[in-house]
Amino acid sequence: MMKTPPGPTLLGFDVYLVGSILVAVAAMAVMLAIYAAITVRDPMTKRVKALNERREQLKAGIVTASARKRTSIVHRSQTTDQIRGFLESLKVLQDSQVSVVQQKLAQAGIRKKEWAVAVILGRMVGPILFGLLGAAIFYWSDTFPEWSSFKRFAGFAVTLVLGYKGPDLFVQNLVNKRTVAIRKGLPDALDLLVICAEAGLTVDAAFGRVARELGRAYPELGDEFSLTAIELAFLTERRKAFENLAYRVDLDSVKGVVTTMIQTERYGTPLASALRVLSAEFRNERMMRAEEKAARLPAIMTIPLILFILPVLFIVILGPAACSITDSLINRKT
Incomplete structure (x- = not known):
């Protein structure tokens, strides 16, 4: 049987394989852009609905005299009530902790404060799920056979920390974007x-x-x-x-x-x-703040300049000279 000749390589990578992967990524990006353009929605509709709900809650709180009736008017989620009951049964739900998470949710633009118990539940369940995933990856399978025991333990510890801090990092990311x-x-x-x-x-x-x-x-x-x-x-x-x-x-x-x-x-x-x-x-x-970012720009651009811009510039400037020198040497030998 005849072997298929290997394709051209660049820095040890098959050019055809890398090109196929890039074409697939580009096609997926085009499809995602078309889907996003087709399914675009007005962002103000959801905001106006939330504001109307808040207006009705405030109006109900003023008109209704009974405190019990006020709380019944405010919409509550059955799922979050079940989560709250589960956490209270485990004695892990503290009022101070809930108030801090509720403020973070409000700063992130999430108006439903009852979802704070879901974040607290994520802190408790996240390390268990990520811990099982880390144990399966680093200990129960041969995904990284060359890793030492210390590296395996470090990877397992990182998965546990990510499982615990994942909900907080997600909410804090929303807070930072909204604050900016x-x-x-x-x-x-x-x-x-x-x-x-x-x-x-x-x-x-x-x-x-x-x-x-x-x-x-x-x-x-x-x-x-x-x-x-x-x-x-x-x-x-x-x-x-x-x-x-x-x-x-x-x-x-x-x-x-x-x-x-x-x-x-x-x-x-x-x-x-x-x-x-x-x-x-x-x-x-x-x-x-803008001047500070502009002052940091030369230091930030140093590494991209050295890695990407200068090599291309040298090739463009010295490439023709190198080609002419090579041609002259070949002609002299012949």
Whole structure:
């Protein structure tokens, strides 16, 4: 039988195999892009629904006198109730732990606080599942036969830590993304608040107007301002609405805005001038942050420059000269 000649290789890898893998990845990416374009949905629909539910809850809390009836009006999930009962039976559910997780969920944009028990359950179940997976990979199978016992134990320990910290890392990632999005739009929102205050609008009307104007550009910030406007209209204490805004956003700038709003509500200080000063400070802070990133850019680009740009540049510059020298030497030998 005749053997098929091996294909060309590059750095020890089969060029045909690598090309086939890249073509498959590109085809999957195109199919995913087409699917995402076909199934695109309006992101504001879900936000408006959540805000309407919050409005109905606040209205029910004011209209209904009985505390038992208030809690029955608020929607509760049967699944989370079962999880809560299971954790309470194991004596592992603490009120302080639940309150911390609820604040993280609120900062991540998840309005249903009852899902905090699901995160706590994930902390308990995650190490068991990931531990079994790590034991199957590192001890029960021959996936890494050349690894020593220390490497196997280290890999098993990493899977356990990932299982325990996985839910927290997922929620914290959502919090960080939402915080960055809110930080970008906060100076523009304060400028619009200044304009609304100078135009004579009330605070709740100003928050609602800013939420409508910035809802498309900064949906996270528009969501928070819309919810604050609803709470200002329905809560008996306006201070509580501002404190809820600081509770839901993990950002010192928002806490400064909340403190300013509370002081203006209590002492009657001019709102427009205070917000104008805060807006200028936040814009300067954003500019300094951009300058800091620009200053780090040369150090970050050093490694890509050495690995990818300089070799190609040398090939383009020295390639023709090397080819001409090689041709001249071959012609001289002949």
